[in-house]
Amino acid sequence: MILRPERAQDAAAIGALTEAAFSGQPYSDRTEHLIVDRLRRARVLSLSLVAEDDGALVGHIAFSPVALSGGEKDWYGLGPVSVIPGRQGEGIGGALIRRGLEDLRGLGAAGCIVVGNPALYRKFGFVSQQALLLSDVPAEYFLVQAFTGPVPAGAAEFHPGFYRDV
Ligand SMILES: CC(C)(COP(=O)(O)OP(=O)(O)OC[C@H]1O[C@@H](n2cnc3c(N)ncnc32)[C@H](O)[C@@H]1OP(=O)(O)O)[C@@H](O)C(=O)NCCC(=O)NCCS
Numbered sequence: 001m002i003l004r005p006e007r008a009q010d011a012a013a014i015g016a017l018t019e020a021a022f023s024g025q026p027y028s029d030r031t032e033h034l035i036v037d038r039l040r041r042a043r044v045l046s047l048s049l050v051a052e053d054d055g056a057l058v059g060h061i062a063f064s065p066v067a068l069s070g071g072e073k074d075w076y077g078l079g080p081v082s083v084i085p086g087r088q089g090e091g092i093g094g095a096l097i098r099r100g101l102e103d104l105r106g107l108g109a110a111g112c113i114v115v116g117n118p119a120l121y122r123k124f125g126f127v128s129q130q131a132l133l134l135s136d137v138p139a140e141y142f143l144v145q146a147f148t149g150p151v152p153a154g155a156a157e158f159h160p161g162f163y164r165d166v
Contacts, residue, residue: 001058001092003099006048011040013057014050021082032080038161039064046076047103051083051092059083061096063104064161066113068132069154076104077158078114097124101145111146113156118143132156 006014018033039045044064051059061081068075078100083093101124104112114121115137118128126143131153134142144151160166 001051001053001095003049003051003095006045006050006060010050010057011037014048014060017057017060017084018080018082020084021088022080024085032082035080035162036060036062038165039159042159042161042166044159044161046107047100049096049100049103051096053087058087059092059096061093061100063100063112064159066159067157068152069156070152072110072152074108074110075152075156076109076112077156077162078112079116094123097121101125105147110148111144111151113145113158114143115141116143117141127151134158 014036015033018036022028022030022032039062045062046065047063049061050057059082061078063076063078066075066077081093081096101112114126115134118140121143126145128140128143129151130139131151132144133139134156
């Protein structure tokens with residue numbers, strides 16, 4: 001299995017695997033694959049990595065810029081991250097998250113935010129905290145990882161492409 005940046009011809013397969021990964025998840029609204037397309041169209045997919053096994057895409061992770069109310073620069077949001085249903089639990093998602101965070105640091109990122117299962121993301125250095133908040137998301141499910149310095153206080157916002165066409 002290799003991890004590599006997405007290529008133009010991967011877009012449809014990334015959409016399909018993202019849709020498949022989230023289908024059947026109780027917390028999914030079945031629109032996660034559209035997020036990736038909107039971020040790509042808005043040219044804010046700062047990092048988009050795929051896991052390829054034997055020529056087929058089995059996993060994907062996206063990162064995009066986020067806005068912090070204090071104006072701090074170089075913060076990113078993780079997500080969506082997806083592994084096809086038949087291959088979950090084999091370490092592919094973890095490998096994508098680790099490589100993604102490493103590459104993000106290489107881009108000069110100051111930190112990263114994520115919404116999701118705290119038990120999953122704590123394994124990769126994210127922490128639940130009270131300083132930085134995300135509207136409408138319980139603090140427990142909003143996790144942060146500062147690469148340099150402390151976690152900024154204030155409000156964070158994912159790129160508008162997460163929620164609508166921009
Ligand atoms: C979440 C997802 C990307 C994880 O990828 P994966 O390949 O299944 O995960 P891995 O096998 O790499 O597991 C990495 C670690 O996280 C843990 N983990 C995986 N999924 C988890 C979950 N849903 N909750 C808690 N821990 C989880 C594993 O136990 C493992 O821990 P370990 O290294 O201590 O054993 C994948 O299961 C998936 O696509 N799920 C459906 C879509 C989804 O929920 N995406 C994330 C939304 S926040």
